[in-house]
Amino acid sequence: MTARARNLLFLFSDQHAQRVAGCYGDPHVSTPALDRLAASGVRFDNAYCPSPICVASRMSMLTARHPSRQDCWTNDDHLASDIPTWLHALGAAGHRPELVGRLHAIGPDQTHGYAARQVGEHSPNWPGVPFHDLGALAGTNNPDPRSLAACGAGRSAYEAKDRDVTEAALATLDRIAEAGAPFCLTVGLMLPHAPYVAARRWIQHYLEVLPPPEIPADACDHPWIAWWRANRGIDDVPDRQSRLARAAYWGLVSTMDEMIGRILDRLRALGLDRDTLVVYASDHGDHAGERGLWWKHTLFDESAKVPMILSLPGVLPENAARDEVVSLIDLSQTMIEALGGAPLRGADGRSFWPLLTGASRDWDDTIFCEYCTDPVPDWTGGRAVQHRMVRQGRWKLHVYASDPPLLFDLETxxxxRNDLSRDPRHAERFKRLMALALDGWDPVLIARRMAQRRAEKDVLAAWAGRVGPPSTHMWALDPDMNRLEADR
Structure with a gap:
């Protein structure tokens, strides 16, 4: 009989690049809490997001479906409420899923299977209504040169919110321990998402120890990547700005780790850790200056790879590293199985729980990641894109609807850096992977559907702007929470 977990604590952050963690080999970053968690459990070295953008990745993780299967590609797409999520599956199995913090769902459904929710969102539920105001840090949360011009020591409302989330999570664990019943708790953190602003102590520390980003002369420079750099104004970021932004990003990771440490310490102090599956993951990564790029939005590993750590004392091995290629859509199916629920039918994700418990060794090392957007959001530069990536074992193919593909051998x-898509020695492999990437994924049809969705969203945005529907499950963001200290 397959081992099960009684409880679940799922820690889900925003924009944490896999490589920026001590347990993933970063010698500079301070992440003692995540390192201890990895030492007590299993770390996946080849874990990917389904899309390198917040909403698309998060909604796919909820349903274990690819973005193109649920018309949820952009940060203003909403997930239909009649698509079951991993929370619905666990609720049907007798659990009571609770959420503290970030979900980042758009539209009227702000729970998608959670039975209770605390703290809530800092941004409105609806497009078409005024967006949240970051005050002195306005614009620095987006792929915008302002995020590199206004970076360094200070504090953002996102950090303030995560501190409230942490306190609420601690109080929830206290209540859970007193009740003595099984629990299923998600803690949604906003960090280390930009603004690239962190406490001065971290800025000073990382300015001293962090090396500059790697921007090798022989790096593969693709037409779309070159366009993205130029369009976003990051072709020539001054060295001081780059160093400050990187120090802040590493500082945000360390700040988040301190919050996670407090939550895990409380779990242990209450005696809840022995029967609890603890999972940590993030929705996508961040280039943080590597290869001359910032933020997410690309199919390269800096953007598409995510940390994924699972720990359950007495059931999962300790200090283990897995090299299977997995996705967040597999993680949701895995958490369902770990807690005894029935898998989501019709989903794309597959549970790897049997791999972890030793019940099976079978696994198909194939995952997909897609990034699609229309030309409307100002940060797209007026250009629609349809991109898809397939990773199969050591091989990784990037497909761009309007630009040449890229093929990489990640083992060597x-x-x-070295595109093999035109290498005749890999012609058959390239052909096979291209067919796999395009199977059931048509960029022309996606562009057409996105245009239809935009027309629908325009009506909803106009309605929301006129009617002003109430946003639910909100956290009060005060613009004055944001500050940037003078550089010194």
Whole structure:
């Protein structure tokens, strides 16, 4: 009989690049809590997001479906409420899923299977209504040169919110321990998402120890990547700005780790850790200056790879590393199985729980990641894109609807510098992977559907702007929470 967990604590952050963690080999970053968690459990070294953008990735993780299967590609797409999520599956199995913090769902459904929710969102539920105001840090949360111009020591409302989330999570664990019943708790953190602003102590520390980003002369420079750099104004970021932004990003990771440490310490102090599956993951990564790029939005590993750590004392091995290629859509199916629920039918994700418990060794090392957007959001530069990536074992193919593809052998080229798509020695492999990437994924049909969705969303945005529907499950963001200290 397959081992099960009684409880679940799922810690889900925003924009944490896999490589920026001590347990993933970063010698500079301070992440003692995540390192201890990895030492007590299993770390996946080849875990990916379903899309390198917040809402698309998060909604796919909820349903274990690819973005193109649920018309949820952009940060203003909403997930239909009649698509079952992993929370619905666990609720049907007798659990009571609770959420503290970030979900980042758009539209009227702000729970998607959670039975209770605390703290809530800092941004409105609806497009078409005024967006949240970051005050002195306005615009720095987006792929915008302002995020590199206004970076360094200070504090953002996102950090303030995560501190409230942490306190609420601690109080929830206290209540859970007193009740003595099984629990299923998600803690949604906003960090280390930009603004690239962190406490001065971290800025000073990382300015001293962090090396500059790697921007190798022989790095593969693709037409879309070159366009993205130029369009976003990051072709020539001054060295001081780059160093400050990187120090802040590493500082945000360390700040988040301190919060996670407090939550895990409380779990242990209450005696809840022995029967609890603890999972940590993030929705996508961040280039943080590597290869001359910032933020997410690309199919390169800096953007698409995510940390994924699972720990359950007495059931999962300790200090283990897995090299299977997995996705967040597999993680949701895995958490369902770990807690005894029935898998989501019709989903794309697959549970890897049997791999972890030793019940099976079978696994197909194939995952997909897609990034699609229309030309409307100002940060797209007026250009629609349809991109898809397939990773199969050591091989990784990037497909761009309007630009040449890229093929990499990650075993010999882990930094994705040497494009093999036109190498005749790999012609058959390239052909096979291209067919796999395009199977059931048509960029022309996607562009057409996105245009239809935009027309629908325009009506909803106009309605929301006129009617002003109430946003639910909100956290009060005060613009004055944001500050940037003078550089010194």
């Amino acid at each position: 080229d882990p930094q994705e």
